[in-house]
Amino acid sequence: MRNKGLEPFSNLVDAFGALPGIGEKSALKLAYHIATGGAYDGIKLSHAIEQAVESIQRCSRCNNLSQDELCDICSDELRESSKVCIVESAKDILTIEKLGQYNGRYYVLSDIDTFDLVHLREALKDARELIFAFAPSIASDTMMLYIESQLEDLSLTFTKIAQGVPTGISLESVDTLSLARAIEDRVTL
Ligand SMILES: [Zn+2]
Numbered sequence: 223m224r225n226k227g228l229e230p231f232s233n234l235v236d237a238f239g240a241l242p243g244i245g246e247k248s249a250l251k252l253a254y255h256i257a258t259g260g261a262y263d264g265i266k267l268s269h270a271i272e273q274a275v276e277s278i279q280r281c282s283r284c285n286n287l288s289q290d291e292l293c294d295i296c297s298d299e300l301r302e303s304s305k306v307c308i309v310e311s312a313k314d315i316l317t318i319e320k321l322g323q324y325n326g327r328y329y330v331l332s333d334i335d336t337f338d339l340v341h342l343r344e345a346l347k348d349a350r351e352l353i354f355a356f357a358p359s360i361a362s363d364t365m366m367l368y369i370e371s372q373l374e375d376l377s378l379t380f381t382k383i384a385q386g387v388p389t390g391i392s393l394e395s396v397d398t399l400s401l402a403r404a405i406e407d408r409v410t411l
Pocket residue numbers: 281282283284285286292293294295296297
């Protein structure tokens with residue numbers, strides 16, 4: 223049962239508990255840390271959250287996280303616009319960027335049911351190669367085939383990252399060397 227006097231604490235536990243990857247125990251630990259760690263930690267955290275919520279948006283072109291209408295990658299003239307790498311999450315862009323090997327653009331496609339084909343086509347305007355960087359699964363195979371079929375009229379080469387990325391895990395869990403190799407050795411669909 224909840225102690226009414228400690229409702230702000232319970233709310234904090236709930237808020238932490240609602241975050242991905244945070245179980246009940248961790249939520250309690252974090253809330254306890256904030257509640258007892260002095261005002262500074264808590265205020266710093268709430269300020270960082272507020273700032274992120276207010277300033278981070280989706281890039282209007284590629285759906286990457288961005289502070290401006292266009293993300294750093296889309297507004298970088300030195301990136302090759304002939305290559306567009308399709309990823310499932312903006313997190314995957316960070317993972318691939320960390321390798322420092324890919325110099326094309328990206329497009330974040332999170333959900334096959336809601337994705338906007340017109341928007342995707344717009345993002346592919348200057349593209350010659352479309353690279354699927356999905357973690358292998360039956361669902362991602364289906365998605366690749368579907369997208370390819372919808373873009374057949376564009377003169378694009380469709381490739382996907384090579385085998386070697388294990389099935390059923392996200393790109394961020396793949397070791398750097400395997401992922402770098404998988405991007406390098408991409409295969410035509
Ligand atoms: Zn962008």
